[in-house]
Amino acid sequence: xxxxxxxxxxxxxxxxxxxxxxxxxxxxxxxxxxxxxxxxxxxxxxxxxxxxxxxxxxxxxxxxxxxxxxxxxxxxxxxxxxxxxxxxxxxxxxxxxxxxxxxxxxxxxxxxxxxxxxxxxxxxxxxxxxxxxxxxxxxxxxxxxxxxxxxxxxxxxxxxxxxxxxxxxxxxxxxxxxxxxxxxxxxxxxxxxxxxxxxxxxxxxxxxxxxxxxxxxxxxxxxxxxxxxxxxxxxxxxxxxxxxxxxxxxxxxxxxxxxxxxxxxxxxxxxxxxxxxxxxxxxxxxxxxxxxxxxxxxxxxxxxxxxxxxxxxxxxxxxxxxxxxxxxxxxxxxxxxxxxxxxxxxxxxxxxxxxxxxxxxxxxxxxxxxxxxxxxxxxxxxxxxxxxxxxxxxxxxxxxxxxxxxxxxxxxxxxxxxxxxxxxxxxxxxxxxxxxxxxxxxxxxxxxxxxxxxxxxxxxxxxxxxxxxxxxxxxxxxxxxxxxxxxxxxxxxxxxxxxxxxxxxxxxxxxxxxxxxxxxxxxxxxxxxxxxxxxxxxxxxxxxxxxxxxxxxxxxxxxxxxxxxxxxxxxxxxxxxxxxxxxxxxxxxxxxxxxxxxxxxxxxxxxxxxxxxxxxxxxxxxxxxxxxxxxxxxxxxxxxxxxxxxxxxxxxxxxxxxxxxxxxxxxxxxxxxxxxxxxxxxxxxxxxxxxxxxxxxxxxxxxxxxxxxxxxxxxxxxxxxxxxxxxxxxxxxxx
Numbered sequence: 001x002x003x004x005x006x007x008x009x010x011x012x013x014x015x016x017x018x019x020x021x022x023x024x025x026x027x028x029x030x031x032x033x034x035x036x037x038x039x040x041x042x043x044x045x046x047x048x049x050x051x052x053x054x055x056x057x058x059x060x061x062x063x064x065x066x067x068x069x070x071x072x073x074x075x076x077x078x079x080x081x082x083x084x085x086x087x088x089x090x091x092x093x094x095x096x097x098x099x100x101x102x103x104x105x106x107x108x109x110x111x112x113x114x115x116x117x118x119x120x121x122x123x124x125x126x127x128x129x130x131x132x133x134x135x136x137x138x139x140x141x142x143x144x145x146x147x148x149x150x151x152x153x154x155x156x157x158x159x160x161x162x163x164x165x166x167x168x169x170x171x172x173x174x175x176x177x178x179x180x181x182x183x184x185x186x187x188x189x190x191x192x193x194x195x196x197x198x199x200x201x202x203x204x205x206x207x208x209x210x211x212x213x214x215x216x217x218x219x220x221x222x223x224x225x226x227x228x229x230x231x232x233x234x235x236x237x238x239x240x241x242x243x244x245x246x247x248x249x250x251x252x253x254x255x256x257x258x259x260x261x262x263x264x265x266x267x268x269x270x271x272x273x274x275x276x277x278x279x280x281x282x283x284x285x286x287x288x289x290x291x292x293x294x295x296x297x298x299x300x301x302x303x304x305x306x307x308x309x310x311x312x313x314x315x316x317x318x319x320x321x322x323x324x325x326x327x328x329x330x331x332x333x334x335x336x337x338x339x340x341x342x343x344x345x346x347x348x349x350x351x352x353x354x355x356x357x358x359x360x361x362x363x364x365x366x367x368x369x370x371x372x373x374x375x376x377x378x379x380x381x382x383x384x385x386x387x388x389x390x391x392x393x394x395x396x397x398x399x400x401x402x403x404x405x406x407x408x409x410x411x412x413x414x415x416x417x418x419x420x421x422x423x424x425x426x427x428x429x430x431x432x433x434x435x436x437x438x439x440x441x442x443x444x445x446x447x448x449x450x451x452x453x454x455x456x457x458x459x460x461x462x463x464x465x466x467x468x469x470x471x472x473x474x475x476x477x478x479x480x481x482x483x484x485x486x487x488x489x490x491x492x493x494x495x496x497x498x499x500x501x502x503x504x505x506x507x508x509x510x511x512x513x514x515x516x517x518x519x520x521x522x523x524x525x526x527x528x529x530x531x532x533x534x535x536x537x538x539x540x541x542x543x544x545x546x547x548x549x550x551x552x553x554x555x556x557x558x559x560x561x562x563x564x565x566x567x568x569x570x571x572x573x574x575x576x577x578x579x580x581x582x583x584x585x586x587x588x589x590x591x592x593x594x595x596x597x598x599x600x601x602x603x604x605x606x607x608x609x610x611x612x613x614x615x616x617x618x619x620x621x622x623x624x625x626x627x628x629x630x631x632x633x634x635x636x637x638x639x640x641x642x643x644x645x646x647x648x649x650x651x652x653x654x655x656x657x658x659x660x661x662x663x664x665x666x667x668x669x670x671x672x673x674x675x676x677x678x679x680x681x682x683x684x685x686x687x688x689x690x691x692x693x694x695x696x697x698x699x700x701x702x703x704x705x706x707x708x709x710x711x712x713x714x715x716x717x718x719x720x721x722x723x724x725x726x727x728x729x730x731x732x733x734x735x
Contacts, residue, residue: 047654047658061678067671069686070671076697081724086726091719094527094715095711097522099121105460109430114131114133115128127147128145129144130144159184168218168220171279175197175198177221179192179195186672192208194208205250212228214226214227214241215241219273219281219283222248236263236629242261242268243258243269244259244260244269244270245257259285267288267289270285271285292330292634297309307359314344319381320352321379321386321403324352326386328348328378333348340364340366344547345548347367348364348365349403349408366407367401368410373392374391374546375550377396381426381427382428382432383430383431386402387449389421389423391517394489394517395517395518399413400412414456415435415437419440419442420437423435424436433449434449435448435456440491441471443463444461445461446458446460446461465522465525466522470494470495472494473489473491480564484541486565486569489536489537490536490573496534498576498578503532503729503730504578505528505533505534506536506587507538507588508569509588509589509591510538510543511543511591512542513550515543518537531730541565556646557642557646559635566599567603570584570607574606581606581607583730584607584609585607593616594615596612601655605661610663611725612665612668612681613669614676619647620648625679626674626675635647656684666695666697668681668699670699672700681697698717698720700713
């Protein structure tokens, strides 16, 4: 089965990955640390409230006054940090890592070709390219360029950022056609243009969409399902589509025929197509009623009424294998009329043909039930195999699934070491599976799993990109306020003195069931670990490390426990003598940026550096800004009095205290981020400015939610952050 729902996860809230970014100031404030931008007209500090926010002018994304403020802050911050003796070296190190040819060219297989998107210092916007599978397995593959995005951007005078492709091949083996997604500057809103892989060119008079947050799925070579902005009143409060139409080749988009309509209050409605094992394609749509609850609809050919899939609203379709429809549960579930009950986190299945014939729920069977140390990441279907990706005590494993007489069996696929393992590529028509393996100190390896033989072989591996000699990885557990044990990893020199002097960077996220797993980061290695710093990764609640319950423990009014977890990790690291408040910094992005804001206002005494990346900070207005309305299921709805009352206790923007002694923070965001509004970071930084408190602020005028549109910008952001962190956390004499 191929499920064309990639837009779903990407469109809602991208899990802010463990970014290679960080910055600092000296423990003793330098004169530049305490300088704030002077304004032509003195502006009086007024505390923002639910009823009144005097700084809403900073929410005007490209308003003249707001951008003038942004440019002034950028000039001040860049003028300071880029003049630091550390900056140039950090930038070159980061750029070397990010644009090096010594990177694994991850890709997907189509008709014996491996397709890959590649960026380097020459191809800043990137190349879409391919090579035969046999060539791919060599040390020096012969790549053929499919599409040059730097050339395309120059020819069309656009700031194109490649956002992926959605490809289709008819069952008779016809040519591959792809919808290429292009974003102007890195926004979530894209245009899609039809591309012919055979001719390596855009299709003349082919499918072309207008710019919008959208989703599209191929029905056949001449028909697509599309959900997009159809005009006034056709997008949700979060800015996503809720009307899906069927669009036929050769007709204008405006003439597409509506097939399903959701509601303005939904998060969004997106099309999908299920490709069955016999080649049939089932049209459908997923209606996200909230961020975590969805209704799945089958759109039978020739029928006007959709048929609802008989699965719980808190569940995720995972694939079709040997006629069984597999889905994972994010809630306890007892199917009506059946003598079985399943728990949240289980992987279950039913007979697909029986459902299609009867349109009723068939008997449901248990495929895999994780224990208290495990969580299901997902299922991948290959030609002849179903693979299950799980994590066990925050370490990834890959299992092979097989249906048997009355029950499913699992067998672990042997992989090297104990690092993080995952499935990089699988397809129902391909008997080769790509597996990824990495650890904090182990460079990425790309493994090839042969379904027919069960053999796992090394396909590609990276050389070490930073010096790991003398480094060690440990896992500890902190005790949170309710007694729950919170795991965290520490990477440090094995001979450090436990005297509280080691500069330490603590990273966290804590939301949307996104797991923080061991990963190899050469930027972090070069710019932080080689310098003598320690790195801590916290697996706090709100994430998915131990399944849905770990996430749901911190929803809405229960969210304070997530922040208590993070504080407990910080305190535990200090109690072990690894570091102290003078040498402890923290970092997080997106939802993790909210975490940073809360840590800044709730425990400013515990850290001396805070990197706040593309954050949410105004939790009383977040639902009115860009995609914010889609997240009320995670945070709570400010329009509901009791939920607003809790949000008022944690919202960093409203809990800023002009008299408090805050560490100097570094706020980073992007003007073109159309998911988390840059106004969050702008307004919080402006409060620091009005209170005459030191802060750093950098806003990339381009770049989307990642705050970077290309690798050079990513390298600059990383260098800025680690310069800041070094200043703050390393003793002055050590610089």
